[in-house]
Amino acid sequence: MEPVVIIGCGDVGLRAARQLMAQGRDVLAVVRSTERVQKLEAEGIPVHQADLDIPAQAATIPVAGRPVIYLAQPPDPGISDPRIVVFLAVCATQPPARMVYVSTTGVYGDQRGAEVTEQTPTAPQTDRARRRMDAENQLRAFMTEQDTPVVILRVPGIYGPGRMPLERIRKRTPVICPEQAPPGNRIHAEDLASLCIAALDRGAAGDIFNVGDGQHASMTDFIYTVADLAGLPRPPCVPLAEADQHISPAMMSFIRESRIIKAEKGLEVLGVQLRYPDIESGIRDALREEDRG
Numbered sequence: 001m002e003p004v005v006i007i008g009c010g011d012v013g014l015r016a017a018r019q020l021m022a023q024g025r026d027v028l029a030v031v032r033s034t035e036r037v038q039k040l041e042a043e044g045i046p047v048h049q050a051d052l053d054i055p056a057q058a059a060t061i062p063v064a065g066r067p068v069i070y071l072a073q074p075p076d077p078g079i080s081d082p083r084i085v086v087f088l089a090v091c092a093t094q095p096p097a098r099m100v101y102v103s104t105t106g107v108y109g110d111q112r113g114a115e116v117t118e119q120t121p122t123a124p125q126t127d128r129a130r131r132r133m134d135a136e137n138q139l140r141a142f143m144t145e146q147d148t149p150v151v152i153l154r155v156p157g158i159y160g161p162g163r164m165p166l167e168r169i170r171k172r173t174p175v176i177c178p179e180q181a182p183p184g185n186r187i188h189a190e191d192l193a194s195l196c197i198a199a200l201d202r203g204a205a206g207d208i209f210n211v212g213d214g215q216h217a218s219m220t221d222f223i224y225t226v227a228d229l230a231g232l233p234r235p236p237c238v239p240l241a242e243a244d245q246h247i248s249p250a251m252m253s254f255i256r257e258s259r260i261i262k263a264e265k266g267l268e269v270l271g272v273q274l275r276y277p278d279i280e281s282g283i284r285d286a287l288r289e290e291d292r293g
Helices: 011-022 034-042 082-093 127-146 166-170 189-202 219-230 240-245 249-256 264-270 279-292
Strands: 004-007 027-031 047-049 067-070 098-104 150-155 157-159 186-188 208-210
Touching: 004 011, 011 027, 011 189, 027 034, 034 047, 067 189, 082 127, 098 127, 098 189, 127 150, 150 189, 157 189, 157 279, 166 219, 186 189, 186 279, 189 264, 208 264, 219 249, 219 279, 240 249
Parallel strands: 004 027, 004 067, 027 047, 067 098, 098 150, 150 208, 157 186
Antiparallel strands: none
16 A cells, blocks of 8 residues: 655644554655654654755655645745645646645634534635635646545644643733633644544545534633643633734634534544544643643
């Protein structure tokens, strides 16, 4: 069996690589930094070093006939993704067996707290989401032209070890008061890795799946739960109307786009049972793993 090529093998990619290797499968992690190469090699994971911003390096990535999980983020700024352009040019000359692309639920834009399914029309409102929409469109065109199956996962906020808002809590950065905080959506990094593998193995060409734990806790509820379980004081809260004075523009861009992501379709079709279907269990494990260092 050909190795699974993981493009942009950061935290989620590393977790996917570990899961695949535990199943007895071969992997090849593609990263650009020497520091990342050393970390992955220390875990016994085969690595190919290449930078998608440099076409000559990207051309060395061996993808022909291999399954691919694509996790590389588009670069700032702009509303398009030049990295996916470079990668798909490589794939055009050596087509992979199939691809899973990790996108964002941000492509739905602000739905004013309404439920969102895979059939909800996309309406990206930030450049960050527009870059992902551009990548999705390029992948769909590539799938049609090259007859390479592509599955898209639309992912909300990712949490887990190394992704916890502990520093923010310690700094007492305010949150929006609970009664005004809009619903949120998130997925534990370990569960996202499992879904990537399931999509690679069981997703059909052209499938799009929303991803999420189904709990829809607000950002405030999430931060309060982290604080409680970490034994830290809860940060102060401010009314939504004053939030811009205390919360970063990047964080506010997430908060302003209110929606409830329905993710049951992917779990059912892909046959995945989440390890962390609620934030409390996920946060507890994440804090324990961070404590272990």
